[in-house]
Amino acid sequence: MNKVITVIGIVLLSLSSFAQTAEGRKIPAVEIFDMNGNKFNTSLLNNDGKPMIINFWATWCSPCKRELNNIAELYDDWVEETGVKIVAISIDDARNMQKVRPYVDGQAWDYEVYIDVNADLKRQMGVNNVPHTFLIDGEGNIVWQHNSYSEGDEYELYELIKKLAEGKSIK
Amino acid sequence: MNIFRLITLSSIILGGISLNSVYGQINNEGVKGFLAKPLEIHGNFSARAQYYQEDSAIGAPNVPEKFLMNGFANVVISKGAFSAGVRYESYRNPILGFDPRYKGSGFPYRYVQYSKDGLDITAGNFYEQFGTGLLLRSYEERNLGVDNAFDGIRVKYSTKYGLYLKGLVGKQRYFFELGDGIVRGFDAMFSINEGFKPLNNSKLKVKIGASFVSKFQEDNNPNYNLPENVGSYSGRLNLQYKGFGFMGEYAHKMNDPSADNNFIYKDGQAMYLSGTYSRKGLGIVLTAKSVDNMSYRSDRNEGFNNLLINFNPALTKQHTYNLAATLYPYASQLMGEVAYQADIIYKLKKKTFLGGKYGTTIFINASKAFGLDSTHLNDDNVARQGYTANFFKPGQEEFYQDINITVERKIKKWFKLKAMYMNMMANNDILKYGGINGSWSGKIYADIAVLEGVFKVNRKHSIRAELQGLWTKQDMGDWATLIIEYTYSPHFFVAVMDQYNYGNSISKNQIHYPYITAGYTYKANRISLGYGRQKAGLFCVGGVCREVPASNGLTISVSSTF
DSSP states (O other), X not given: OHXXXXXXXXXXXXXXXXXXXXXXXXXXXXXXXXXXXXXXXGGGOOOTTSOEEEEEEOTTOHHHHHHHHHHHHHHHHHHHHHOOEEEEEEXXXXXXXXXXXXXXXXXXXXXXXXXXXXXXXXXHTTOOSSSEEEEEOTTSBEEEEEESOOTTHHHHHHHHHHHHHTTOOOO | OOHHHHHHHHHHHHHHHHHHHHHXXXXXXXXXXXXXXXXXXXXXXXXXXXXXXXXXXXXXXXXXXXXXXXXXXXXXXXXXXXXXXXXXXXXXXXXXXXXXXXXXXXXXXXXXXXXXXXXXXXXXXXXXXXXXXXXXXXXXXTTTTEEOOEEEEEEEEEOTTSEEEEEEEEEEXXXXXXXXXEEEEEEEEEEHHHHXXXXXXXXXXXXXXXXXXXEEOOOOOSSOOXXXXXXXXXXXXXXXXXXXXXXXXXXXXXXXXXXXXXXOOOOEEEEEEXXXXXXXXXXXXXXXXXXXXXXXXXXXXXXXXXXXXSOOOOSSOOOOSHHHHHTSOOOOOTXXXXXXXXXXXXXXXXXXXXXXXXXXXXXXXXXXXXXEEEEEOOOXXXXXXXEEEEEXXXXXXXXXXXXXXXXXXXXXXXXXXXXXXXXXXXXXXXXXXXXXXXXXXXXXEEEEEEEEEEEESSSSEEEEEEEEXXXXXXXXXXXXXXXXXXXXXXXXXXXXXXXXXXXXXXXXXXXXXXXXXXXXXXXXXXXXXXXXXXXXXXEEETTEEEEEOOEEEEEEEEEXXX
C-alpha cells in the first residue's frame, strides 16, 4: 500500500513541477444543458475579456439560493461597474431539473443558467459541495475559488471582481 | 492492494501521457501545437472522521474501533484534448451508516479520455445518463456511498447537424469490485431546430431522443430458466415554446426476473411527464410519473442502491429544513407507483402593499404518490407474470402526501424572514422508517411549521435562527428543533442545534439531541468540527437518501479543491 502511495506521490509531484495549478487553469470543456434542454459545451463560456463568475448551486441547497438571491439584488450595479457576468450551474438531477427554469424565472434572476444534470462539470472542476464559486479573469483563467456561503461573502467577492476589472492582480 | 493495481495505476498515468505524445503527432495541430498546450493538474479531496461514544439513551452503539473515517482524493491531469484521472478512496473503517462492504482502500476510479471535434472517447471508469435516467444513469453521491460508475468503454459523437450519439459497454462498480452483469447502451438525441436550417430560429424548439440498453448476466439459478440478456428501450420528447416547456419519456423493459420482483417474468415500464410555464416572477411545474416493475440492475440478485442501471427519483419536494427533510422523506418505489407533483413560485413585486419594500416570494408545492392499480394473478407455478396493472391509474393504496407553503420576505435591510407550513402523510407499511420507538405500523400524519430569520449585524457578521416544530399523534410524536448560527464572513461559522422529541409517548424517549458545530473556510478549503448527539434518520443529498444510525461524539470534516 505504502509503495503505491509513494509511486503516485512521485508521479504527481514530478508532473506538478511543470504543470499549471488550479489557479490559472482554464474552464474544462464539458457538455452540459441550457435551460431549454439544448446541449452546451462549456468551452464556449466567456465574457468578452471581462471577469466572469461560475457558481455551482442546486434548487435544494438553501445557502446556494441565499447567495444567488443576495447577489441578484446587487447584480445590476456589479454589471454596470465592472461588466462581470454570472454563470449559475445547477447540479439538480432528474428529480429537480424541471424546476430549475421556473425557479430562475420566478426569482427573476438575470444570470446565465445551465444544468449539469449528471455532475460532469462539477466533477471536472473538483467541486466537493455546493455552493462553490469560481472567479475567471478576462483571459479565461480560473484565478480564485471559494466553497460555501456566509451572509456578506458577496462583498469580498465583489472587491476581487473590481480588482480584476481594473486589470490588477488578486494574488 | 496488490501489485496488479499498482501496475494498472502507473500504466494509466504514464499511458495517458504517452498517448498524448503519440496522438499529438498525428493531430493536425502538429507536435508543436500540442506541446504548446499547458499540462494541467487539479482535483479535490474530502475526508470525514468521527469519534464515537456509546449512548444507550439514543441507541448509539458501542463502536469497537472508536474512530472511523471515510476519505477520497481525485486527481485529473489534462493536456489539450487528453485527460486522465484517478480517485483514491479509503474507508478505515467506514463511518456508521455506510455499507460495511466499503471497508478498505483502493483506486476504484481511473480513466483516460480524448475529446476533440465532437468525438469523445473514454476508457476506464465513467458516469453517464440517457435522457432523464429512466433507463440508464450511473452517478456518484460520495456523501451517501452511492456509486454505480461504469468500468468499460464509452464513445460519444456530436455531429454539426443536431444529432448526438452515445454508446457504451461496461460493468458497474460494486464497492471495491465490479458487478456480475455487463451493460450495453446506445442513445441518440436529435435537435430538430439544429438539424433543419429553416427551423433554426423557430420559436418552437423540438428535441427527440431514443435509448436502447441491454444487460447480460449468466443464468445459474437452479429453479428458473432465466433470460440472460434483458433488453430495454425508451423514447423521449422535449418541447419549448416561449415560456412553456414539455418533457416526456417512456421506457419499456423486457422480462427481468429478479430478487426485487420475486422472480416474475412480467415486462416493466415507466413514464415521466412534465409541463412547465415561467415568466419573470412566476414559475409553474407539473409532473407526473408511473412506474411498474422497473427495478433494473446489472445483478438480478442485488438490492438497495446497488448495481442499479436506471434512476427513479422521488416525485416530491426535496425539503431542506431538518425535521421536514430527515424524519419522513419519501423514497420512490421501483416496483410500482403513480405519483403527481405541482410546484408554484410567485414573486410579489417590490414596493407594493403585499410585496412590501423589498418584495416577497411565495412557494406552493403539493405531491401525492399511490400504489399501482394492480390485480394479483396467482400464477407462480405457471407463467409467473405475477400481476396485471393499469398503467398510470392510481391504486387504492396511498403511499405519501405532502402539501406545503413557504413565504419569504425581506422586512428590513438587515432582517429577512421565512415561514413554512407543511401537512404530510407517509404510509409506513410501505416506507418502513425505523426510529427510537421501533417501526410504526400504518400511516403517519404530521404537521410541520418552520420560522427562519436572518439578521445582518453588519456586512461581515450575521445570525441565522430556525425554530421548527413537528406535530403528530403517530410514531415518535412531537418534535421541536432550534438552530442558531453565527457567521463571520468570509471565514468562520459556529452553530448550535437542539432537537427535542418532547412529545414521545414513551417518556424515556423524550430526549434532547444537542449538537454544536464550528468551521473555517479559506478559499476552496474547508474544515469543520462538530460535537454532540445525532438522531437516527435519513440523510439525503440530491435525489437519494442513506439511513444514518444514532450517534454521539466528535466529527471532523475537511475538504479542499486544488
